[in-house]
Amino acid sequence: MKETINKPDNKTTITELPVDMLVPFTEHPFRPYSGEQLWELVRSVEENGVLTPILVRPAKDGQRYEIISGHNRVNAARRAGLKTIPATVRELDDDAATLAMVESNLRQREQLLPSEKAFAYKMQMDALKHQGKATSSQLETKLRSDEVIAQSSKESRATVQRFIRLTNLITPLLNMVDEKRMAMGPAVELSYLPQDDQELLLDVMTAADCTPSLSQAIRLRKLSEAGQFDPDRLDEIIDEEKPNQREKVTFRLEDLVPYFPESSVEEIRDIIMKLIEREVKRRRKERSDDRDR
Numbered sequence: 001m002k003e004t005i006n007k008p009d010n011k012t013t014i015t016e017l018p019v020d021m022l023v024p025f026t027e028h029p030f031r032p033y034s035g036e037q038l039w040e041l042v043r044s045v046e047e048n049g050v051l052t053p054i055l056v057r058p059a060k061d062g063q064r065y066e067i068i069s070g071h072n073r074v075n076a077a078r079r080a081g082l083k084t085i086p087a088t089v090r091e092l093d094d095d096a097a098t099l100a101m102v103e104s105n106l107r108q109r110e111q112l113l114p115s116e117k118a119f120a121y122k123m124q125m126d127a128l129k130h131q132g133k134a135t136s137s138q139l140e141t142k143l144r145s146d147e148v149i150a151q152s153s154k155e156s157r158a159t160v161q162r163f164i165r166l167t168n169l170i171t172p173l174l175n176m177v178d179e180k181r182m183a184m185g186p187a188v189e190l191s192y193l194p195q196d197d198q199e200l201l202l203d204v205m206t207a208a209d210c211t212p213s214l215s216q217a218i219r220l221r222k223l224s225e226a227g228q229f230d231p232d233r234l235d236e237i238i239d240e241e242k243p244n245q246r247e248k249v250t251f252r253l254e255d256l257v258p259y260f261p262e263s264s265v266e267e268i269r270d271i272i273m274k275l276i277e278r279e280v281k282r283r284r285k286e287r288s289d290d291r292d293r
Contacts, residue, residue: 014053016084021064022056022074025097029119030105030112033072041076050077053086055104057097065089068097069104095127102127106153113178114187118166124149125164165191170198176211186217193224204234212238235284 033041054070065087067074077085092100102120106112112120128145146164150157162184166174168191176182190198190212201220205211212220216237223229223237260268 013089017065017087019078019085022067023059023064024067024071025101030116032075042079045076045080050085053088056087057090057092068101095131098123098127115174115178118163121149121160122164122167162188170195172202182211185214186212189217189221192221197224197229204238208238
């Protein structure tokens, strides 16, 4: 027979819960601890136990509890061999639970990836809009949801909006932002592209092994909005030299002269540039042929 949850009479209670009765929060946007960070927590739990109770609510199936705050503590407790864990149980609806989950993680975690902030702020905004409680108790005036988030996160409303835009990126592009291979500005511009255009752009970026600058991303967005997202146009834009992203290549004159004994410095430069142009055209043709196969 399945054990059912005896819901507390009051709204909050602290108890010891079996770790096997705990399930993660649906669409939890924060990445779990891993590596040394995780094992430090495991060692702490082994030595001291779980000192701060996790926050949970009764799950909809009536058999388990949904973790609102404390996913890493639960993971560490399992690895440390604990059978139970101290927990604060609260009766919360979906919106209140979402806000509590996001706020506790934003408050407790020192470093967050852009994708974590993006989906956390998006979940906050959706919950606030659904609640209809995006108000200021001091002024008794309605505030925009992103303004409420900005006040609680200590970031500007514009910054909150930019993070939320990132949730429109396909996963490989969002990963580039997390891995610091693409800056925030270009990523926000690319978030306005339809998914098909993003996937096409990703192919071009992968082949060229580079990411667009802000000015390039703005042009790419305009091309997409005009219905002119053509692979050849993308190649031209992506292949443009970006001084802030490309290393300088320098040659000593004495190293080049043996290969061009009859040429002046200006002629050597012209020959090298023509060779580079020929190689770039060859690579573009190869990429075009690969796409047509």
